[in-house]
Amino acid sequence: MKEISVQELKEKMDKGEDFQLIDVREDFEYEMSNLGGTLIPLAGILIESEKIAKDKPVIMQCRSGKRSAVAIMQLEQKGFTNLYNLTGGILAWADEIDPSMQVY
Template sequence: MKEISVQDLKQKLDSGEDFQLVDVREDFEYEMSNLGGTLIPLGGILIETEKIATDKPVVVMCRSGKRSAVAIMQLESQGFVNLYNLQGGITAWAQEIDPSLQVY
């Protein structure tokens, strides 16, 4: 499974690189804090695959990197090859990039 660090994600965001960010946490988690990605909770990831780009890199994130890894495994079994797991999830983002972000 391909992975990306929060530092690399920040570089992508800052440079305006063309990629999609998919957040697989639950609604209440996303409402508390998010990085602006497309919200597709893990439980619905396989029924909402049309929302996920196939023509550019897709970074998948969650709270810690575990649910996003599960989502990537499920999506790769459906033929996706452009997915990257955000190491440490939004928790790592809050620790290393934006300490003002509310995490739980």
């Protein structure tokens, strides 16, 4: 599984690179804090897979990186090859990039 660090994600955001960010957490988690990605909770990831780009890098994220890893494994079985897991998830983002971000 391909991974990306929070520092690499921040660089991509700062440079305005073309990628898609998918957040696989639940609604209440997303409302508390998010990185601006598209919310597709893990339970519906296969049902809503048409919302996920196949023609550019897609970074999957959750709270810690575990649910997004599960989502990637499911999607790779459906033929996706452009997926990256955000190592450490939003907890790592809050720890290393934005300490003011509310986490739980």
